[in-house]
Amino acid sequence: MRNLIKALACGLAWVPVAATAQNSNADRLCSERPGLTTSACITAAGRLQTETGLADWTLERRDGERVDTVLIGDTLIRFGMGGKTELRLGWTPFGVQRDRDADGAVMRTHRVGDASIGIKTSIVERKGDTGLAMSGIATALVPVGRQPIGAGDWGATFQLPVTYRTSKTVSLQVTPIVSAAVNDDGRGRHALYGSAAEIEYEFSETLKIDLSTQVLRDDDPDPTVRGTPALGSLAVSWQSDHNTQFDLGTNVGLNRAAPDMQAFLGVSHRF
Numbered sequence: 001m002r003n004l005i006k007a008l009a010c011g012l013a014w015v016p017v018a019a020t021a022q023n024s025n026a027d028r029l030c031s032e033r034p035g036l037t038t039s040a041c042i043t044a045a046g047r048l049q050t051e052t053g054l055a056d057w058t059l060e061r062r063d064g065e066r067v068d069t070v071l072i073g074d075t076l077i078r079f080g081m082g083g084k085t086e087l088r089l090g091w092t093p094f095g096v097q098r099d100r101d102a103d104g105a106v107m108r109t110h111r112v113g114d115a116s117i118g119i120k121t122s123i124v125e126r127k128g129d130t131g132l133a134m135s136g137i138a139t140a141l142v143p144v145g146r147q148p149i150g151a152g153d154w155g156a157t158f159q160l161p162v163t164y165r166t167s168k169t170v171s172l173q174v175t176p177i178v179s180a181a182v183n184d185d186g187r188g189r190h191a192l193y194g195s196a197a198e199i200e201y202e203f204s205e206t207l208k209i210d211l212s213t214q215v216l217r218d219d220d221p222d223p224t225v226r227g228t229p230a231l232g233s234l235a236v237s238w239q240s241d242h243n244t245q246f247d248l249g250t251n252v253g254l255n256r257a258a259p260d261m262q263a264f265l266g267v268s269h270r271f
Contacts, residue, residue, distance in 0.1 A: 027242075031268035032076070034235035034247040036214040037173040037198040040133040040163040042122050043080035043270075051076045051268040059261045064102030071095045071113065071149070084125070088139065090116035095149035111149035115142040126165065133163045141182070152186025155179065173198040173212075181218070184225045191219045194228075206239040210249070218257075227257030235264075243270040 030041035033051050043049050053074035060067045077089045092113025099107045118139035126133035141155035157179040165171040174197050181192035194216035202208040212233045220226045235249025244267065251262035 029239060029243060029245055029270055031245050033266050033268055034237055034249045035198050035210040036196040036212040036231060036233045037175040038159055038161040039173065040135040040161040042084060042120060042135060043078045043086045045080045045083040047080045048271045049078045053264055053266045056264045058259050060259045066100045068098045069095065084122040086120045088118040088120060092149065097148050109148055111146045113145040113149040114151055115144045116140065117142060129168050130165045135161050147186050151182035153182045155182045155189060169202045171200045184220050184222045190221060193217055208237055210235045229258035230254040231258050
């Protein structure tokens with residue numbers, strides 16, 4: 001009888017610990033930053049989350065021309081609905097482009113960027129610390145900005161993020177994408193499609209590193225733009241607390257069709 005009482009006491013003591021661990025896993029900060037892929041996780045029901053690129057710099061060099069583009073405050077707002085769906089709003093409030101041609105002439109342009117509206121829905125929900133998760137994201141581009149920071153016309157994108165956690169420290173991600181992308185001249189649309197893949201390693205509960213790559217096929221009507229850009233990315237993120245994450249990273253062009261280099265600094269915060 002005494003042994004039975006001890007067993008029951010141990011069982012009752014274990015229940016809240018298990019429940020806490022389960023709630024902790026479900027309450028992980030679900031940021032899509034950084035990296036070239038998109039996480040399959042969904043923002044928790046009733047929670048509001050912002051993911052902001054504090055600064056994003058892109059360098060492109062072609063035929064003696066150099067183009068530097070800086071975006072400030074590029075923000076995605078995510079709101080969880082029902083635990084399996086989230087609403088998404090995005091906006092690029094400010095950008096500047098510096099274009100130096102082969103003769104040395106420089107032109108600077110300051111513009112407001114575009115907005116986006118979308119929805120993300122869970123298709124396969126992961127149970128526990130490991131396993132598979134999959135979701136679908138449909139996004140519409142709203143052309144509220146002006147070129148060269150804004151696209152100049154409407155666009156639409158569908159992504160299928162897939163995340164597989166092999167352990168508590170390692171996860172693999174793949175994000176196929178298909179898009180009706182705006183033409184480079186700002187009028188009409190063309191097909192853009194491809195995929196990104198990533199491996200993420202968590203050094204601790206607060207520090208992780210992401211290594212990713214992306215290959216896209218861009219069928220822009222302009223032959224100088226049309227191509228298959230390939231990128232590689234290395235990024236580090238750090239959680240200062242349970243609801244805030246900072247990230248820093250760089251993307252490098254792997255062929256002539258891709259931008260030469262990108263560098264970014266961002267923050268994600270859950271309310």
